[in-house]
Amino acid sequence: MALPTSSPHPADRAPLAARAEKARQEMVDRLEGDGVLTGPLLREAVLHVRREVLLPHAYVRTSGPGIEPIEWRLLDGSRPEDQAEWLDLVHSGESVLLQRDGEPLEALGRGPVTGGHMTSMSTYLALTVEALQRLRPTPRGRYLDLGPGPGVSLALAAAITGPGCATGVEQDGHMAAFAQRNLDRLGLGATVVQGDALDGHAAAAPYDLIHSGIGVPRVPRAWVEQLTPGGRLLTTLATRTPSWPGQLLVTRGPGGRIEAILSGSPRGHRPLHGYTWLTAVPLRPRIADDPGRPRATRLAPPPDDAHAFWIAAAYLAPGLLRDFRAPTMTIVAPEDDSWAVADPGGTTVRVHGARDVWAELEDIHARWVRAGRPSAYRVDIPAADGPQHVTSGTGPHALVWDLPSLPATPGPAESGPHPT
Numbered sequence: 267m268a269l270p271t272s273s274p275h276p277a278d279r280a281p282l283a284a285r286a287e288k289a290r291q292e293m294v295d296r297l298e299g300d301g302v303l304t305g306p307l308l309r310e311a312v313l314h315v316r317r318e319v320l321l322p323h324a325y326v327r328t329s330g331p332g333i334e335p336i337e338w339r340l341l342d343g344s345r346p347e348d349q350a351e352w353l354d355l356v357h358s359g360e361s362v363l364l365q366r367d368g369e370p371l372e373a374l375g376r377g378p379v380t381g382g383h384m385t386s387m388s389t390y391l392a393l394t395v396e397a398l399q400r401l402r403p404t405p406r407g408r409y410l411d412l413g414p415g416p417g418v419s420l421a422l423a424a425a426i427t428g429p430g431c432a433t434g435v436e437q438d439g440h441m442a443a444f445a446q447r448n449l450d451r452l453g454l455g456a457t458v459v460q461g462d463a464l465d466g467h468a469a470a471a472p473y474d475l476i477h478s479g480i481g482v483p484r485v486p487r488a489w490v491e492q493l494t495p496g497g498r499l500l501t502t503l504a505t506r507t508p509s510w511p512g513q514l515l516v517t518r519g520p521g522g523r524i525e526a527i528l529s530g531s532p533r534g535h536r537p538l539h540g541y542t543w544l545t546a547v548p549l550r551p552r553i554a555d556d557p558g559r560p561r562a563t564r565l566a567p568p569p570d571d572a573h574a575f576w577i578a579a580a581y582l583a584p585g586l587l588r589d590f591r592a593p594t595m596t597i598v599a600p601e602d603d604s605w606a607v608a609d610p611g612g613t614t615v616r617v618h619g620a621r622d623v624w625a626e627l628e629d630i631h632a633r634w635v636r637a638g639r640p641s642a643y644r645v646d647i648p649a650a651d652g653p654q655h656v657t658s659g660t661g662p663h664a665l666v667w668d669l670p671s672l673p674a675t676p677g678p679a680e681s682g683p684h685p686t
Contacts, residue, residue, distance in 0.1 A: 282349065286318045289357035293391070296359065302392050305399050311425035312395065318343060320416050320448045321356040321388055323374060325363035332547040335381035338366070342376035359391040364416055364441075371444040386415045386441050389479060393533050394419045397500055400515060401475045403427050408472070410492070412463040412501075413437070413479035413535075417445035420456050423477070429455025435467045436460060464672065466492045473497060481537035484654045484669040485516060485526070485647055493518040503528060503669070504537035506544050507587040510576040511535075514645060526645035528656060530573025538673055546589040546598040549605065553589075553596060557607040558618030565628045566612030567595040574641045575634050581656070581667045582633075583626040599623050636663040645669070 294313050297303035303312065322343045329337035341352040356362055365371060366382035398419065403409055403426045414420040414434035424432035434456065436442040442460040449456045459467060463478070464486045472494035481504025489499055495518055503512040511534025516526040546553075568575055579586065589596040595608040604619025606627075615624045634640070640658040643665070647654050658665040 282318075282353075285349075285353055286316060286357075289353050290314075290317065293357045293359060297392070297395060300392075303395050303399075305402070307403075307426050308395065308398055308422065311422045315418075315421045315425050315454075316452060317356050317418065318353065319451050320418055320421060320445070321362050321364070322448070323364070323376075324352055324355050325366070325379070325384070326351075326355070327363070328378075332550075336383070338363075338379040338382075340374060340376050340379055342374075345376060348376065356388075361390045362388040362416075364388065365438070368438055368440065370440045386438060388416050388418050389535070390533060391418075393535070394422065397477055398422060400513075401477060401498055401500055403475055406431060407474040408470070408494070409433070410435070410467055410470070410473040410476045411479060412466065412476065412489075414445060414458065415441060415479060417449050417456065417458060419477060419479060420445070420458070421449060421452060421454055423475075424449075424454040424456035430457075432456045433467055433470050434458040435463050435465075437463055464488065468492060476500070478502065479535055481511065481535045482672065483537070484672055485514065485645075486672060487651055490516060490518065490524055490647060495520045495522065502531075502534035502537075504534065505580045505584065506542065507580050507585075508536070508543055509586075509588040509590070510573075510580040512577045512580070516647070524647050526647055527642050528577070528645050529642040530575075530577035532570070532573065544585065544587045544598075544600055546587060546596070546600060546605075549598055549600060549603075550589065550592075553592070553598070553605055553607065553618075556618060558605065558616035560614050560616050562613065563608070563615040563624060563628065565624070565631050567608040567610070568627075568631060574639075574643070575631060577643075578634055578658075578665055579627060579630050582630050582665070583623070586623055586626075597623050597627065633663070633665060637665045638663075640665065 290313055303309055324341045326339045328339050341348040343352045363384050365386040368385045403423045405428055407427050409423045409427050409432040411420040411434040414436055420432055420434040436458055439460050442458050446458040463480055466488045471492035473492055474494055474497050476489055476499040478501035481502035493499055497518050499516040501514050503514045511531050512528050513531045514528050585599050585601055586597055589598055594610050598605040599621050602621040604621035604623055606624035607616040617624050637658045643656050643658050645656050654669040656667050
């Protein structure tokens with residue numbers, strides 16, 4: 267049974283449109299109430315871009331974490347029996363799952379589905395809003411979206427920039443065609459081309475703004491070269507841990523000088539297809555049975571909003587991640603069969619395995635404090651391909667590291683907060 271590439275039956279069109287408009291207004295009210303949505307231009311775009319057109323179907327996971335094969339249920343927005351749940355989901359602000367294993371999107375059947383893994387989803391809306399507000403699109407500004415998936419962020423940008431100014435580069439051919447078809451229905455004048463996001467899109471360069479919907483370990487040189495003087499680029503810097511993403515804002519000065527600032531973030535885009543994610547899921551039963559040997563600690567559990575500390579930990583103590591579903595702070599090194607479970611009171615910690623991950627965090631925290639508790643880091647991006655150097659500043663106590671190299675091939679982007 268095919269999913270819709272056209273509008274629902276005329277008898278359902280008016281009530282569905284009215285329900286969708288009401289859902290968008292409630293979504294905007296929530297974003298404003300949470301302090302996420304503040305810009306007037308973007309507010310109008312979020313209020314008027316019809317998400318139900320861009321997201322005409324959605325997968326819902328029905329099996330628990332760690333269970334294979336995964337069980338799904340596909341909601342079809344054209345079916346009255348699915349519409350209430352589908353409308354709530356696509357306007358919830360959460361990511362909407364759209365594609366399994368790079369499948370074609372023209373003839374998906376509603377109902378139960380077994381197996382496969384998601385290769386494309388819409389972006390967690392708060393992340394999209396935050397990114398666009400940092401980039402500040404303006405009318406007639408040239409905008410490039412890398413890895414736009416179904417085109418939600420691209421549509422919002424196009425609603426602000428105007429027709430012919432917003433372009434997306436999507437690696438997956440099925441998703442590129444799906445997004446273009448739905449964007450055309452909105453009449454925003456946005457274009458999606460199939461291609462390698464790491465190459466940008468030189469044909470329409472230069473751009474005033476570039477947004478990457480894929481996490482990358484370092485900034486591809488092509489992206490910087492395609493920025494106009496005064497242009498800005500925003501991307502997630504991804505490590506193998508999903509727990510502590512970084513947001514990198516790159517500015518190309520009028521003279522061509524590149525400035526780049528890395529800050530920690532509670533959420534970010536997932537990295538390129540082919541990345542091997544660290545996960546704590548298989549170790550959860552063992553951690554519950556044996557949290558480890560207790561010892562005193564000189565480090566109380568750092569707060570979640572100490573983002574600059576946590577992003578430093580992602581690089582300086584590689585291979586760690588946090589299990590956000592644990593009842594108390596739990597940091598795991600899955601490849602070393604090691605973990606630490608912190609006492610909420612901050613006086614003791616339980617450690618297990620050959621790697622004392624809590625001792626590593628104690629050391630990094632002490633170094634971060636000696637460095638002056640930096641809230642962000644400078645990234646040096648050379649004129650030619652070479653090491654991209656991160657530093658918290660100058661002086662003997664500065665925190666420093668180099669960003670890893672790029673993988674060979676990009677893939678579909680997925681987004682969301684703390685996947686573990």
